[in-house]
Amino acid sequence: MSQRIHLLASLALGLLLLLSAATGLILAGNQLSEQLQAPTTTDSVAQMAERVAAAVPGIERIERAPSGVLRVAFSTAEDSGVLRVDPASGAVLGSYEPSALMEGLRDLHRDLLLGSAGRWLSGLSALGLLLLSLSGAWLLARRLGGWRRFLLPIAPGRGLAHWHTVVARWTLPVVVVLALSGLYLSAVSLELIASGEEGANYPDAVYAQPAAPLGNLSALRNLALEDLRELEFPADRDEGNYFTLRTATGEGFVNAASGQWISFQRYGLAQRLSETAYVLHTGAGSPFWSLLLAGCSSALLFLTGSGLLAWWQRRRLTGELRGNVPAEQAQVVVLVGSQSGSTWHYARQLLAQLQAAGQRVHVASMNQLQPHYPQARKLVLLAATHGDGQAPDSARDFLQRLEQSPLPEHLHTTVVGFGDSRFQHFCGFARQVAQQLERQGHALALPLQCIDRSEPAALQQLAQGLGQWLGCALQLLPAQPHVALQRLELLSRELYGEESESPAAILRFALQPEPRARGPARLWQRRARFSPGDLLAIRPGEGLAPRFYSIASSDEDGAVEICVRRQPGGYCSGLLHRLQPGDCVEGFIQPHPDFRPAAGRHPVILIGAGTGVAPLIGFVRKNVNQRPLHLYWGGRDPQADFLYGRELESYLAEGRLTGLRLAFSQGLEPCYVQDRLREDAQQLSLLLQQGAQVLVCGSREMAAGVRAVIEPVLQTLGESLEQLRLQGRYREDVY
Amino acid sequence: MHKTAITFALAGATALPLAAQAREITLQTTLNEYRGNEAYLAFYVTDAQGNYQRTLWVSGKKAKYYKHLRDWVRSGNQRSEFDGLTGASVGSGETLEVAVELEDALIDAGYEIRIDSAVEDKRDNRAEVRLPLTAQPGQTSGGAQGYVERFGYQF
Numbered sequence A: 001m002s003q004r005i006h007l008l009a010s011l012a013l014g015l016l017l018l019l020s021a022a023t024g025l026i027l028a029g030n031q032l033s034e035q036l037q038a039p040t041t042t043d044s045v046a047q048m049a050e051r052v053a054a055a056v057p058g059i060e061r062i063e064r065a066p067s068g069v070l071r072v073a074f075s076t077a078e079d080s081g082v083l084r085v086d087p088a089s090g091a092v093l094g095s096y097e098p099s100a101l102m103e104g105l106r107d108l109h110r111d112l113l114l115g116s117a118g119r120w121l122s123g124l125s126a127l128g129l130l131l132l133s134l135s136g137a138w139l140l141a142r143r144l145g146g147w148r149r150f151l152l153p154i155a156p157g158r159g160l161a162h163w164h165t166v167v168a169r170w171t172l173p174v175v176v177v178l179a180l181s182g183l184y185l186s187a188v189s190l191e192l193i194a195s196g197e198e199g200a201n202y203p204d205a206v207y208a209q210p211a212a213p214l215g216n217l218s219a220l221r222n223l224a225l226e227d228l229r230e231l232e233f234p235a236d237r238d239e240g241n242y243f244t245l246r247t248a249t250g251e252g253f254v255n256a257a258s259g260q261w262i263s264f265q266r267y268g269l270a271q272r273l274s275e276t277a278y279v280l281h282t283g284a285g286s287p288f289w290s291l292l293l294a295g296c297s298s299a300l301l302f303l304t305g306s307g308l309l310a311w312w313q314r315r316r317l318t319g320e321l322r323g324n325v326p327a328e329q330a331q332v333v334v335l336v337g338s339q340s341g342s343t344w345h346y347a348r349q350l351l352a353q354l355q356a357a358g359q360r361v362h363v364a365s366m367n368q369l370q371p372h373y374p375q376a377r378k379l380v381l382l383a384a385t386h387g388d389g390q391a392p393d394s395a396r397d398f399l400q401r402l403e404q405s406p407l408p409e410h411l412h413t414t415v416v417g418f419g420d421s422r423f424q425h426f427c428g429f430a431r432q433v434a435q436q437l438e439r440q441g442h443a444l445a446l447p448l449q450c451i452d453r454s455e456p457a458a459l460q461q462l463a464q465g466l467g468q469w470l471g472c473a474l475q476l477l478p479a480q481p482h483v484a485l486q487r488l489e490l491l492s493r494e495l496y497g498e499e500s501e502s503p504a505a506i507l508r509f510a511l512q513p514e515p516r517a518r519g520p521a522r523l524w525q526r527r528a529r530f531s532p533g534d535l536l537a538i539r540p541g542e543g544l545a546p547r548f549y550s551i552a553s554s555d556e557d558g559a560v561e562i563c564v565r566r567q568p569g570g571y572c573s574g575l576l577h578r579l580q581p582g583d584c585v586e587g588f589i590q591p592h593p594d595f596r597p598a599a600g601r602h603p604v605i606l607i608g609a610g611t612g613v614a615p616l617i618g619f620v621r622k623n624v625n626q627r628p629l630h631l632y633w634g635g636r637d638p639q640a641d642f643l644y645g646r647e648l649e650s651y652l653a654e655g656r657l658t659g660l661r662l663a664f665s666q667g668l669e670p671c672y673v674q675d676r677l678r679e680d681a682q683q684l685s686l687l688l689q690q691g692a693q694v695l696v697c698g699s700r701e702m703a704a705g706v707r708a709v710i711e712p713v714l715q716t717l718g719e720s721l722e723q724l725r726l727q728g729r730y731r732e733d734v735y
Numbered sequence B: 001m002h003k004t005a006i007t008f009a010l011a012g013a014t015a016l017p018l019a020a021q022a023r024e025i026t027l028q029t030t031l032n033e034y035r036g037n038e039a040y041l042a043f044y045v046t047d048a049q050g051n052y053q054r055t056l057w058v059s060g061k062k063a064k065y066y067k068h069l070r071d072w073v074r075s076g077n078q079r080s081e082f083d084g085l086t087g088a089s090v091g092s093g094e095t096l097e098v099a100v101e102l103e104d105a106l107i108d109a110g111y112e113i114r115i116d117s118a119v120e121d122k123r124d125n126r127a128e129v130r131l132p133l134t135a136q137p138g139q140t141s142g143g144a145q146g147y148v149e150r151f152g153y154q155f
Helices: A002-037 A046-055 A100-111 A116-144 A159-189 A271-282 A287-318 A342-358 A398-404 A427-438 A455-472 A517-523 A570-580 A610-621 A645-654 A673-679 A681-689 A699-717 A721-726 B002-015 B063-070 B068-074
Strands: A058-062 A070-075 A080-085 A092-096 A226-230 A244-247 A249-255 A261-266 A332-337 A361-365 A377-382 A412-419 A447-453 A486-496 A504-511 A533-540 A547-550 A560-565 A584-590 A604-609 A629-635 A659-666 A693-698 A730-734 B020-033 B040-046 B053-060 B095-103 B112-118 B122-133 B138-141 B148-154
Touching: A002 A100, A002 A116, A002 A271, A002 A287, A002 B020, A046 A058, A046 A226, A058 A271, A058 A504, A100 A116, A116 A159, A261 B068, A287 A427, A287 B002, A332 A342, A342 A361, A361 A533, A361 B002, A377 A455, A398 A427, A398 B053, A412 A427, A412 A533, A447 A455, A504 A570, A547 A560, A547 A610, A560 A570, A604 A610, A604 A673, A610 A645, A629 A673, A645 A659, A659 A673, A673 A681, A673 A699, A681 A699, A681 A730, A693 A699, A693 B063, A699 A721, A699 A730, A721 A730, B020 B040, B040 B068, B053 B095, B063 B068, B068 B112, B068 B122, B112 B148, B122 B138, B122 B148
Parallel strands: A332 A361, A332 A377, A377 A412, A412 A447, A604 A629, A604 A693, A629 A659, A693 A730
Antiparallel strands: A058 A070, A058 A226, A070 A080, A080 A092, A226 A244, A244 A249, A249 A261, A486 A504, A486 A584, A504 A560, A533 A547, A533 A584, B020 B095, B020 B148, B040 B053, B040 B112, B112 B122, B138 B148
């Protein structure tokens, strides 16, 4: 029940904020256009008023709106109304008609067209916005590793959650101002705070001398137009021949005969505060601030939308735990420490598969660690890392609880870390957990294993290890809730090194159109899009875990192209090598947006070996702008498996490829790609100084060898691989 | 109610020459259809020269908007004079009917009821309605540019 209330409240606040931001954006735009269009003059109020009074018979008062628009109320025996005038010439520009649309939007923004109940709601949404900004700032500081690092660059990333963080940090100060001022205005309008606008006391004495010409009145001559709020003309020339004048700082009365102030009263603190809140909230008075507010409103639209979406996705990930057994009955306990919710995905897979194998499993968050699990023999800790090696939300109390009551000896435990190696302290929290267990003398049953960004190969390895330990065949699929399998028809195949025991093949598949989505899903269904560097997952059979291959083509090419080496005894690669054109397999596209050249003109160093050339040749093909690309590739036999040999040479001639360095392990002078890199250390150093990005694709051993060459080069430059990784300038796709 | 009656009596004693004998007057006001927020209205009694005598009723509760009821606010009235004589603002096309106490001395003595009106971001009207106070029920229509369509009173 409380969850339901929470859900409804969050949704309602989200919708309120969306509405406020949308209407606020239009109002800020309108305010800005009024400010930019309002005619102005450097003349004093006296000169302006004289001109206007001459042009408008029966003038009652002149009001200057915060946007700079000048309004004049008049009343004669025949007619009355409100006019817009030009302060420079005094000319009447037309009747003052506020736009019905803008008034409607303003009321919608202020009270949702619900009257005073709506004002309470608007006030609540301002309060909600304030709380969201403050808690958001706190979360962000935590994620970045402390308030001191609040202003340092955020590691590059993609996706809504990343942009939510980036946009939120930039707009935070303005959002807080908007929320605070909105809250203040709501409180004033609900009369929770005094507005202080009581008005000055009218003069008691009689002022009946004949009026002097307006332009001569000194109090008006000394007042600049932008300081004018309202000038009210004498209503009663016989006894009260004075002007009522409201300025930016106070209000009072000006003798129409002498031009002197009769009295002047400065605005009190309450009024100054509420006026400041008004100016800050509406952007009145400064086109620059209006522009900022408009920008901030758009940002709020995005933040609310992306926030709601992220929250909804997370909810969907945590999902329902079907068949979850209470802690005291469980044989296996799985505890989850997750920030974004994606780690729950693996817990659910474990739960379902172990349960199918007849085991009683309890899944809960790491915060829910209990001192005793009477029947449990095995404990699996799935720990994601939040920010700078900190505990994610659902594991915040875990270490403390563990400290208070160490795990019982007979409870065999394993820790799996989930994280992102681009961040410092990769899997930092999982390591902390493992260390604390060690300190407490609780040996891990399996060594700590860290999964980098749901890497499929590592997941497979993890599933194998866990499966053996738990006595049940397991498979773990990357967190991707909706995978629609597609039929892939082989269009063509090109074989290299047919005689060798592990030949390589370039395979091109046609992607069958996706089945038509039903219901509202149709609205966001798009044609499958992919680029070089994305992955093609091939499912070799029913119930088997997919294998991932880097894609060398993009959707514009009309085919999915991959390179596959037939591994001795490899089931999936064997299957793919047996395919003949026209045959079909099942698979899906897995986006891999991190592995591709970053935007810009910086040089890119592509390093690959064997079939790892697939994404790299894709990048070269797309390099029509002839950005400097340097390819290092290592193969076996120059005669038999120089994959894409002729194509690469033509790109070199054409300029899509700047440099091509080859290494063959079975040639006349056997050598590896690392050796070529070492030879070119000077050139690499130069490229890295120019801000080059490095993309490595190939086997784990090769990637390690490449790192061993690159790291010393970086050290001479005073940089490190870790730094490059954080900047997104060193990316690996290894298998 | 009891308390306010005493306040009137005191106010009457200072402002008027004769000790007050009061009766109840019902004010009925219908606004025309206009585009905009609810109107603030001040009902007050003046002599023929427009000298303020006292407030009958104020529609609209937020004091910060009272400055738009231009003539009425100018009369130098004190907050205590209309304490308990305020109610909600009146929307477009709505009718307000309110009964208040009125001293006999103000009836058939050359006094009149005036209404100042104001709507946010629209024209403020001074003395939009002026209607002599007589023992017979009176009725009039509002100004061409104002918000009042009909105003009348009866005892």
